[in-house]
Amino acid sequence: MSEFTTVPMALGDRSYDIRIGSGLLGAAGAHLGPLLRAAPAIVVTDETVARHHLATLEAALRAAAIDHRTIAVAAGEESKSFAGLADLVDRILALRPERRSTLIALGGGVIGDLAGFAAAIVLRGIDFIQIPTTLLAQVDSSVGGKTGINTRHGKNLVGSFHQPRLVLADTDLLATLAPRELRAGYAEVVKYALIDDAPLFAWLEREGARVLACDSAALGHAVVASCRAKARIVADDERETGARALLNLGHTFGHALEAESGFGPALNHGEAVAAGLALAFQLSVARGLCPAADLARLRTHLTAVGLPASLAEAGDGRWDAAALWARMMQDKKVKGGRVRLILARGIGRAFIDEVIEEAEMLRLLDGTVAV
Ligand SMILES: NC(=O)c1ccc[n+]([C@@H]2O[C@H](COP(=O)([O-])OP(=O)(O)OC[C@H]3O[C@@H](n4cnc5c(N)ncnc54)[C@H](O)[C@@H]3O)[C@@H](O)[C@H]2O)c1
């Protein structure tokens, strides 16, 4: 078996391994075999990922005599919809799965969320395994068990908690990813560092360029550190009644920016999150909670890796404060007209703040608070 690091996701009888390393896809038979309880295993992927990586997985399964079928859906967020789910579930049922069958999600966050939700509802729940192929999926979406689809009322509004039995994160797969997609995932790594891992932030300042150049050791370090951070937080609060909200650092802003830009090509999720991280720190500084030097370090680093470091640098930079506030009020995490935000007392010291009101937010977003 190839070299890998295991990060345990501790969730009682739903615990699983996150295995991270190079060469894992080619060794998938050895990793998956012991977990498969009924034939055939059903691989769900998207057409782009299939072109790059499906042959390696299928060869590995064949070499381990693992009977499998493959379903490839169109690449892109549109597949993560009611129509996409209906089509996928139909194709899964046509393969006559049983309760002990396993679904293997080979792809980015779209495939993980869609296939994970299908696994949660087919026959009232079958096993599933994540083989994440984007940096975002390796550091974030494949871990923690949130699955679901988008509706016309918003993203991720229909779904379920359904934990995988294993996450197999092969960092080699990221070499074929578009640089902009890689940077989007990198924004989430920065997020973990800002939440509670100041040494990771210092490491990113030194080694971030190697991560983005797909250096195998650097990617491994970034993915392991991120999964450890996420696993720690999810283990404490699987269903997001408390501390899991920390993972939303930068995201209330980010989601508003994405929604306001119509989820178009001008701004992707990671870019929106990067600007959101800067805004969260900006507000923290304005409130006198966080040293200005930490905001400056964050901005310098985001700029160095090619991510937006302020609202003005996100998308076309032309944002309407009131419209962004209105988007935040639609967020599913809003309670009683107040936006719950994650703020920080410094790099690695994030906390949950319950009391952001309209006036303060508008001052921040329209630039009246200049920090
Ligand atoms: N469940 C969660 O906890 C969670 C957390 C964060 C994000 N998400 C969800 O994740 C989704 C975004 O995930 P994403 O950014 O991975 O997007 P994605 O799955 O759409 O992948 C991005 C693009 O890269 C392509 N791709 C994937 N892997 C590749 C590879 N190795 N080489 C070349 N191309 C590759 C895909 O075909 C797609 O076109 C969103 O729907 C978001 O809501 C879920």
Ligand SMILES: [Zn+2]
């Ligand atoms: Zn995110």
